[in-house]
Structures are given as C-alpha cells and as structure tokens.
Amino acid sequence: MTQNQRYDLVIVGGGTAGCILAARIAANGVHPETGEKLRILLLEAGPDFRGEARPGYGIPLRRRAFTNVPQDFTGNPRYAMRGGSRILGGSSVTFGGQSHIPFPADYANWNYTTGVDWTEENVAPAAAEVRRVFNVHADPEESLSSGQMRFRTVSRSLGFDVQAYEGAKKNCILCGFCGGGHMCKYDAKMSTLITHVPDAERHGVEILTNVMAERLLFQGTRATGILYTEDGEERLVEADNILLSCGAVQTPALLWKSGFGPRDLLGSKTVIENLNVGRRAHCHPENYIWALFPEALKDGDRGWNAGTYFLHRMNRYGHDSLFFQDSGMGGLAPPDQAITSEFTPEFGRETKEFMKVGRRSIGRVVLWTNPKEAEGYLDDQLRLIYETDHPMVMRRLTEALDIAEEILQKMGAIRMTPKETLLKSIRLPHLASTCRAGTDPKTSVVDSRFRCHDVDNLFICDAGVLPRTSIGSLAMAVATVATFAAQRMVADNFS
Ligand SMILES: Cc1cc2nc3c(=O)[nH]c(=O)nc-3n(C[C@H](O)[C@H](O)[C@H](O)COP(=O)(O)OP(=O)(O)OC[C@H]3O[C@@H](n4cnc5c(N)ncnc54)[C@H](O)[C@@H]3O)c2cc1C
Numbered sequence: 001m002t003q004n005q006r007y008d009l010v011i012v013g014g015g016t017a018g019c020i021l022a023a024r025i026a027a028n029g030v031h032p033e034t035g036e037k038l039r040i041l042l043l044e045a046g047p048d049f050r051g052e053a054r055p056g057y058g059i060p061l062r063r064r065a066f067t068n069v070p071q072d073f074t075g076n077p078r079y080a081m082r083g084g085s086r087i088l089g090g091s092s093v094t095f096g097g098q099s100h101i102p103f104p105a106d107y108a109n110w111n112y113t114t115g116v117d118w119t120e121e122n123v124a125p126a127a128a129e130v131r132r133v134f135n136v137h138a139d140p141e142e143s144l145s146s147g148q149m150r151f152r153t154v155s156r157s158l159g160f161d162v163q164a165y166e167g168a169k170k171n172c173i174l175c176g177f178c179g180g181g182h183m184c185k186y187d188a189k190m191s192t193l194i195t196h197v198p199d200a201e202r203h204g205v206e207i208l209t210n211v212m213a214e215r216l217l218f219q220g221t222r223a224t225g226i227l228y229t230e231d232g233e234e235r236l237v238e239a240d241n242i243l244l245s246c247g248a249v250q251t252p253a254l255l256w257k258s259g260f261g262p263r264d265l266l267g268s269k270t271v272i273e274n275l276n277v278g279r280r281a282h283c284h285p286e287n288y289i290w291a292l293f294p295e296a297l298k299d300g301d302r303g304w305n306a307g308t309y310f311l312h313r314m315n316r317y318g319h320d321s322l323f324f325q326d327s328g329m330g331g332l333a334p335p336d337q338a339i340t341s342e343f344t345p346e347f348g349r350e351t352k353e354f355m356k357v358g359r360r361s362i363g364r365v366v367l368w369t370n371p372k373e374a375e376g377y378l379d380d381q382l383r384l385i386y387e388t389d390h391p392m393v394m395r396r397l398t399e400a401l402d403i404a405e406e407i408l409q410k411m412g413a414i415r416m417t418p419k420e421t422l423l424k425s426i427r428l429p430h431l432a433s434t435c436r437a438g439t440d441p442k443t444s445v446v447d448s449r450f451r452c453h454d455v456d457n458l459f460i461c462d463a464g465v466l467p468r469t470s471i472g473s474l475a476m477a478v479a480t481v482a483t484f485a486a487q488r489m490v491a492d493n494f495s
Pocket residue numbers: 012013014015016017018043044045046083084085086087088089090091092094095096097098099100180181182211212213214245246247248250251254430431462463464473474475476478
C-alpha cells in the first residue's frame with residue numbers, strides 16, 4: 001500500500017462476503033463524481049494462499065502443505081479466530097462445502113423479522129449468480145452410500161420429503177474430506193479464494209493480508225479511517241467509505257473496540273450508541289445423533305458428501321421448522337472423532353479393529369431447528385450466550401430427536417446417543433444477526449441497503465446482517481446476500 005493514500009472504499013475482512021463484495025464492486029462500480037475506476041483496499045487478518053486457482057487440481061505446493069485433517073485450521077490461531085477462519089477467503093475456505101441457496105421462506109422470514117425488502121424477486125439475480133459461480137449442485141446419485149440410501153428410503157416411508165443436499169464444488173474427486181473445518185487440498189471446494197479473489201485482483205483491488213483492523217475512527221457521524229496492525233506496527237488508512245465484513249463475531253468486536261455499540265457494555269467508551277451491535281444473535285440449536293449399526297453403512301473409501309436432507313413443520317416463514325440431514329452416513333468419521341466416539345472399544349486390539357473397519361458401521365443424523373423467538377448475544381469475551389433452554393427450542397429438538405431415533409431404529413441401529421445427553425449438549429452453528437439489517441434503527445444496525453443507521457459512510461455485510469440465520473446451512477446464504485449487497489452498493493454509491 002502506498003503510504004497516506006486515500007481509498008474510495010476500504011473493506012475490512014476478506015472472507016466469504018468481503019471477497020465477493022471486493023470483486024463485484026471493483027468490477028461494476030466507478031467513482032460517482034469522476035467516473036474513474038474505484039480505489040479499493042481489502043484488509044484481511046489471515047494469510048493469502050497464492051497460486052492459480054485450478055478447481056479439482058489445486059496447487060502442488062499447497063497440496064503438500066496441508067493434510068486433510070482439521071487440526072491444521074481449528075485451534076490454530078494462525079488460521080482461526082472466534083467465529084470463523086482467519087485466511088483470505090475466510091470461512092468459505094474451511095466450511096463443509098454443503099450449503100443451500102436461500103429457500104423462499106428465508107426471504108419471507110427476513111422480511112417478516114425486520115422489514116428488509118430482500119424479497120425472493122429482488123434477490124433472484126444474485127441467487128442465480130451464486131449458484132453458477134460456486135457451482136452449487138447435488139452430488140451424483142452413485143456417490144450415496146448404502147447408509148444414505150437406507151436413510152432416504154426409511155424417511156420417505158415415514159412420509160418425509162427427502163431431497164438431495166447441495167454443495168459448492170467443482171471437479172470434485174469425492175475424496176469427501178471437505179468437512180470439519182479445513183481447506184480442500186485440490187481446491188475443488190468453491191471458496192471465495194477461488195471464485196472471487198482472482199477477479200478482485202484483476203479489477204485492481206489492493207489486498208493486504210496478515211493485517212488486523214483494530215479500530216475505526218469517527219468524526220461526528222462519519223467514519224474517517226481505520227487503525228490496523230501489520231507486523232506489530234500500528235498503521236492508519238483513510239477512506240471515503242468503509243465496509244465491514246469480518247463475520248458475525250468479529251464485526252461486532254471491531255465495532256465495540258471503536259466505541260460503537262450498546263452503552264451498557266461500552267460505558268464511557270461509547271462513541272456511537274446502538275443497542276443491537278453483538279445482540280439479537282440467531283443460530284441453529286443443533287444435535288448430532290450418532291448410531292451404531294451391526295454392519296457397515298459405507299465403503300470406507302472416503303469422507304463425507306452432501307447426501308440428503310428433509311424439512312419438517314415448514315411454514316411460510318420457516319419459523320421453528322426442523323431440518324434433518326444424513327450427514328455422517330456417507331463417509332468415515334475422521335480418526336480424531338472416531339477414536340473418541342462412545343461406540344469405540346476402549347482398549348487394545350478391539351480398538352484397532354474398530355478404527356480399521358468397525359467405524360464404517362457408525363452413522364449420524366444431524367438435526368436443527370430455526371427458532372422464531374430464541375435469540376442470544378455475544379458476551380465481553382465474544383462467547384455466544386444463547387437461549388437453548390427456550391421452551392420452543394426444547395420442544396422442537398425433542399420432537400426432532402424422536403423422529404431421528406425412529407428413522408435410525410428402522411434403519412437397523414443397535415445403539416444411539418441417549419436423547420437426555422443430547423439435550424444437554426446442544427450445538428450452536430450458523431451464527432447470524434449480530435449486526436442485523438432492518439428498517440427500524442431501534443432494532444437493527446444497518447438498513448436494507450447495508451448502510452449503518454448511525455454512520456453515513458459505514459456499511460456492513462457478512463453473516464451478521466442477516467435478520468435471522470437461514471433455514472438451511474449458511475454459507476451460500478451469506479454469499480447470496482453479499483452478491484446482492486454489491487449490486488445495491490454499486491447502484492447507490494458507485495455509479
Ligand atoms: C469450520 C466451519 C465449517 C462450516 N461449515 C459450513 C457448511 O458446511 N455449510 C454452510 O453453509 N456453512 C458452514 N459454515 C458457516 C459459513 O461458512 C459461515 O457462516 C460464512 O462463511 C460466514 O461468512 P462471513 O463473510 O460472515 O465471515 P467469514 O467468511 O468468516 O469472513 C470473515 C473474514 O474477516 C477476517 N477478519 C475478521 N476480523 C478481522 C479484523 N479485525 N481485521 C481484518 N480481518 C478480519 C477473517 O480473517 C475472515 O477472513 C461453516 C463455518 C465454519 C467456521
């Protein structure tokens with residue numbers, strides 16, 4: 001970066017949303033007064049894995065740098081931070097690769113919740129672009145394991161409408177080791193590192209990696225610049241417009257550090273008050289129900305695939321609906337998960353035998369609900385505090401576990417994780433809504449056009465702006481909303 005250069009737009013966070021916004025605004029936007037190309041800077045906390053994107057082949061050096069084991073990324077602060085992955089491409093580099101373009105009920109839900117005009121019709125071109133660019137599609141039927149076939153047959157016999165789950169992959173060799181928080185060795189997983197970073201660079205976006213934005217600077221109701229650290233040194237960059245895309249945890253964190261947020265949390269450090277920053281969090285209270293079968297459910301050749309899913313109790317808005325997936329029926333549990341499974345013999349040769357062939361007989365149903373009422377917030381350590389004991393969450397998850405148990409029993413399972421254990425260990429994936437968009441400044445942080453209610457030239461777009469988490473899994477919903485946001489930002493600010 002040239003010192004003291006001023007940018008038309010600085011984007012903080014080069015993740016799923018940030019890279020899409022950088023690429024699309026750079027490609028389609030111009031300076032509104034001069035008509036010239038925009039000067040855009042992207043600041044990203046994590047490293048860049050450079051090299052020509054060749055989906056399905058990857059980059060030989062990178063293939064050697066990473067194993068298909070999640071420890072490379074999880075718990076390693078070089079590549080992870082609270083709420084997601086710290087790498088150019090963000091959580092799209094490490095997500096499970098399975099994801100839904102928003103359902104019609106998602107648009108209805110978002111509109112119902114905060115009044116945003118993100119209708120199915122308005123967002124349709126963005127959704128179509130995401131489907132094409134990320135190559136979102138179902139796995140071929142032949143890739144379903146015998147366990148997945150059995151899940152589908154039994155669920156259909158119980159009256160559920162089972163559909164093919166979709167994934168964002170290209171030239172995938174179905175090694176299946178794309179889940180659990182790590183990079184695809186072959187670049188077959190369609191992360192924004194593959195889909196959008198090359199475009200962003202081609203259109204002149206300057207990308208600074210391994211830099212951490214520490215604080216925004218405000219003058220009245222305008223954001224004037226960002227203080228960030230690079231190699232331990234603090235630096236300042238000034239901008240006419242600032243867009244935050246640090247994810248549903250780190251965007252609120254950055255705003256809080258800048259004095260923007262709830263006064264009850266920030267006290268005398270409050271510069272701009274907004275009650276909703278880091279609050280109104282929404283996610284999927286979720287359970288994994290593991291089961292042991294007397295025979296193998298899968299061939300053991302690979303990890304997971306997209307498989308199948310069904311929705312239950314769907315209504316117009318998807319409120320309190322139930323989502324079931326055969327995740328874990330398709331591929332082997334990775335060794336680190338299998339060895340600690342409740343079904344693994346504790347000691348000796350039996351353990352070895354189980355790890356070698358026995359783990360082909362473990363299956364899993366994943367289920368979650370999409371609460372209408374339950375919400376949460378980030379505490380001062382950025383931990384998510386959520387109403388998992390909300391009566392509707394408990395009622396729905398209990399019902400879902402009953403259904404999953406029935407399916408697994410009919411599939412022939414001989415042991416399952418007890419329901420009581422599961423209800424005490426609810427997982428909370430797909431965090432959204434911590435800076436949610438809405439028409440009422442009292443209950444939201446940005447408006448329907450992604451502009452902060454309280455600061456003229458500050459925009460936010462990442463998982464945090466969704467008024468509610470999506471009914472299915474989240475990544476492609478974030479990508480769709482980011483593609484839509486880029487269209488709106490170009491129309492409003494860079495035409
Ligand atoms: C391990 C994992 C598995 C998942 N699996 C699935 C799945 O199978 N299917 C699915 O649909 N969804 C999945 N998700 C969820 C989905 O990937 C995320 O919800 C989505 O990608 C979030 O996008 P985002 O743009 O909000 O944030 P991110 O993609 O996380 O991007 C945020 C970026 O901001 C950067 N950043 C943060 N703070 C700063 C700062 N102060 N300065 C500079 N840069 C900063 C980060 O390094 C990161 O690159 C998964 C998520 C994770 C983490």
